[in-house]
Amino acid sequence: MTDEVDFEEVAPVLPVRDLDASMERYRRLGFSVRAYEGGDRYAFAERGSVSLHLTEWDEHDPLRTGGAVYLYVSDADALHAQWVAAGVEGRLGEPTDTDYGLREFAYVDPEGTLHRVGSPLST
Secondary structure, three states, X not given: OOOOOOOOOOOOEEEEOOHHHHHHHHHHOOOEEEEOOOOOOEEEEEEOOEEEEEEEOOOOOOOOOOOEEEEEOXXXXXXXXXXXXXXXXXXXXXXXXXXXXXXXXXXXXXXXXXXXXXXXXXX
C-alpha cells in the first residue's frame, strides 16, 4: 500500500486503582479533568495539547503495571515549581540538565506512573 498515513495525536491510557483520587491529583497538577459519562470508571486529564486517559483497573499493581509518559513542556523548571506547590503525593525529583539537550525531572505518582518532563535547554 502506498498511501501515506499521518499520526495526529496520542493519548496514553494509564491504569489507576482509585479513579476519584487520581482525577483529583491531576487537577492539582493543573490538568482539566472530566469523567467518562458512560458506565466505565474512566476519565480524561488534559493540559494544553496533552491528553492522558485514566482507567480504573482492579488488577492494577503499581509495582508491576505502572505506566510511563514523557511530557515535553516549554519550561520544566516552572512546571516543577507548580507541581511542588501542588503538594501531591508521590516522588518528585529535581530538574537537571541532560547531555541530550533537555532540562528534565521525573515524578512518580502513587499509582506507579512515571511522568518524565523535559524542556529544551536554553542556548
